[in-house]
Amino acid sequence: MKKCWHRRHITEAIVKSFMLLSFGLVAGSLGLILWAIISRGLPSLSWEMISQPPQGGFYMGGGGGILNAILGSLYMAGAGTLIALILGLPIALYLETYLGDSAWGQYVRLALDVLWGIPSIVYGVFGFTLMLALGMRASMLGGIIVLTLLELPIMTRAMDEVIRMMPQDLEQAALALGSTRLEVALRVVTRQMLPGIITAILLAFGRGIGDAASVLFTAGYTDRMPNSLLTPVASLPLAIFFQLSTPFPTVRERAYAAALILTVIVLAVSLGSRWISGRLSKFIVK
Amino acid sequence: MDAHIQVKDLNVYYGSQQALKGINLEIPKKQVTVIMGPSGCGKTTLLKSFNRFLELTDGARIEGQVLVDGEDIYANDIDVTEVRKRVGLLAQRPYPLPMSIYENVAYGLHIHQMKKTNKEYKDAVRHYLEVAGLWEEVKGRLHNPATSLSIGQQQRLCLARGLAIEPEIILGDEPTSALDPISSQHIEKKLLELKGQYTTVIVTHTLRQAKRLGDHVIFMYLGEVVESGPAYEVFANPKEERTRQYLEGLF
Numbered sequence: 001m002k003k004c005w006h007r008r009h010i011t012e013a014i015v016k017s018f019m020l021l022s023f024g025l026v027a028g029s030l031g032l033i034l035w036a037i038i039s040r041g042l043p044s045l046s047w048e049m050i051s052q053p054p055q056g057g058f059y060m061g062g063g064g065g066i067l068n069a070i071l072g073s074l075y076m077a078g079a080g081t082l083i084a085l086i087l088g089l090p091i092a093l094y095l096e097t098y099l100g101d102s103a104w105g106q107y108v109r110l111a112l113d114v115l116w117g118i119p120s121i122v123y124g125v126f127g128f129t130l131m132l133a134l135g136m137r138a139s140m141l142g143g144i145i146v147l148t149l150l151e152l153p154i155m156t157r158a159m160d161e162v163i164r165m166m167p168q169d170l171e172q173a174a175l176a177l178g179s180t181r182l183e184v185a186l187r188v189v190t191r192q193m194l195p196g197i198i199t200a201i202l203l204a205f206g207r208g209i210g211d212a213a214s215v216l217f218t219a220g221y222t223d224r225m226p227n228s229l230l231t232p233v234a235s236l237p238l239a240i241f242f243q244l245s246t247p248f249p250t251v252r253e254r255a256y257a258a259a260l261i262l263t264v265i266v267l268a269v270s271l272g273s274r275w276i277s278g279r280l281s282k283f284i285v286k
Numbered sequence: 287m288d289a290h291i292q293v294k295d296l297n298v299y300y301g302s303q304q305a306l307k308g309i310n311l312e313i314p315k316k317q318v319t320v321i322m323g324p325s326g327c328g329k330t331t332l333l334k335s336f337n338r339f340l341e342l343t344d345g346a347r348i349e350g351q352v353l354v355d356g357e358d359i360y361a362n363d364i365d366v367t368e369v370r371k372r373v374g375l376l377a378q379r380p381y382p383l384p385m386s387i388y389e390n391v392a393y394g395l396h397i398h399q400m401k402k403t404n405k406e407y408k409d410a411v412r413h414y415l416e417v418a419g420l421w422e423e424v425k426g427r428l429h430n431p432a433t434s435l436s437i438g439q440q441q442r443l444c445l446a447r448g449l450a451i452e453p454e455i456i457l458g459d460e461p462t463s464a465l466d467p468i469s470s471q472h473i474e475k476k477l478l479e480l481k482g483q484y485t486t487v488i489v490t491h492t493l494r495q496a497k498r499l500g501d502h503v504i505f506m507y508l509g510e511v512v513e514s515g516p517a518y519e520v521f522a523n524p525k526e527e528r529t530r531q532y533l534e535g536l537f
Binding site for chain 1: 369451
């Protein structure tokens with residue numbers, strides 16, 4: 001019964017060390033990113049930065065902050081996520097409830113997967129073309145529409161994957177009580193799968209709030225505070241981009257601070273919704 | 287015999303495989319009918335044909351008729367949710383809905399809009415929890431998750447939930463097979479208490495349970511009904527050789 005090094009054990013050791021190496025690489029890069037943002041961003045982070053819009057000469061080292069971009073991003077990503085949820089949840093439920101694994105279901109999933117994979121700049125250009133055709137200018141509304149399009153396939157497909165994990169016996173328990181398929185979907189599936197649905201929403205929100213290319217043409221950029229759906233609006237990714245591309249070191253440092261703010265927003269939203277879903281998931285049937 | 291369910295020339299196929307072969311039988315009203323037989327003989331398939339659960343299985347094909355109170359539940363103009371409201375099911379393993387204990391019982395009442403005021407709902411939930419013998423154990427924690435109950439309590443909750451929508455027929459698909467002996471006794475006791483109020487059809491593969499519960503017995507083998515009749519006759523004096531062998535434990 002003594003331990004000895006058979007081929008099986010060697011294989012296991014090699015594969016296991018490979019797994020650990022991958023994990024280390026990923027965790028290490030994440031750590032490096034966080035360290036870069038925090039170490040360079042924290043010193044230039046100030047109350048002024050998150051409480052004021054930019055003043056004249058902001059991009060040359062002038063005073064003020066990026067409140068306009070923070071709010072702009074929150075509005076656009078928030079609205080985009082909300083609309084994507086309103087459109088996406090019914091699609092995901094329809095896929096599970098009525099289409100299942102049928103050919104049509106597979107076509108819809110394929111379409112969503114393709115849309116998921118499309119680079120965001122393509123969404124940006126598409127949105128821009130659409131807006132030109134409609135005679136719209138770069139505006140918050142344009143940004144919201146494009147972020148909705150960008151987030152919709154991500155959210156829907158992620159929810160679909162979650163909802164497909166629904167235990168069949170549980171669905172049948174509800175059907176046995178004389179539920180219609182819709183009642184099962186709305187009253188049972190969404191409750192059972194709530195944590196997964198929230199994760200899907202988060203995934204889409206994170207993608208939306210962090211995306212620069214899609215809002216570049218469609219929402220534009222401005223130093224003014226967002227106050228109308230029909231005028232251009234600033235966003236955090238673009239605020240980072242514009243500050244980072246100046247020749248002034250102090251402004252470039254502030255780009256890191258803006259990146260830190262963006263990261264903290266995403267983190268706060270994640271933690272908040274995890275807390276909510278934790279509270280709501282006590283009814284889940286395992 | 288006053289038949290509640292009548293099965294006429296029922297054939298069921300899963301893909302190319304025939305699971306039920308030319309079933310003809312009658313299930314008497316307000317008695318306990320026990321379907322027994324070795325595993326794979328089609329007991330559960332037969333049971334599932336009574337609440338139209340077979341159509342949830344991909345590739346299942348059904349021929350023939352199942353009449354409940356003389357009405358063919360497979361006819362085109364039949365509302366399947368109405369069938370399942372009248373024919374309740376107690377599954378092999380309890381599956382509470384992802385809700386509180388209270389909501390589990392209230393769920394069926396809500397979707398069928400059976401009550402009007404909040405108080406009526408509360409009274410009904412209490413009543414059916416009492417009928418299922420669960421009220422005393424849960425009255426202080428109605429709003430806890432149903433999953434916080436033990437598996438035996440969960441099965442009684444499923445019974446309460448099923449009875450709350452006022453079915454005429456209760457189907458039980460080996461309803462005690464996942465439970466410990468004490469919980470099984472609880473469920474069996476409840477089923478015996480409810481005898482006379484509901485038509486009950488229980489699938490079981492424990493012979494002793496069949497003897498304890500059954501007024502009427504159906505013995506199935508390889509997708510066919512070999513013998514059916516009043517329990518005392520079938521158990522004491524089986525007409526068919528295969529029934530006799532099964533009762534003696536030969537297979």
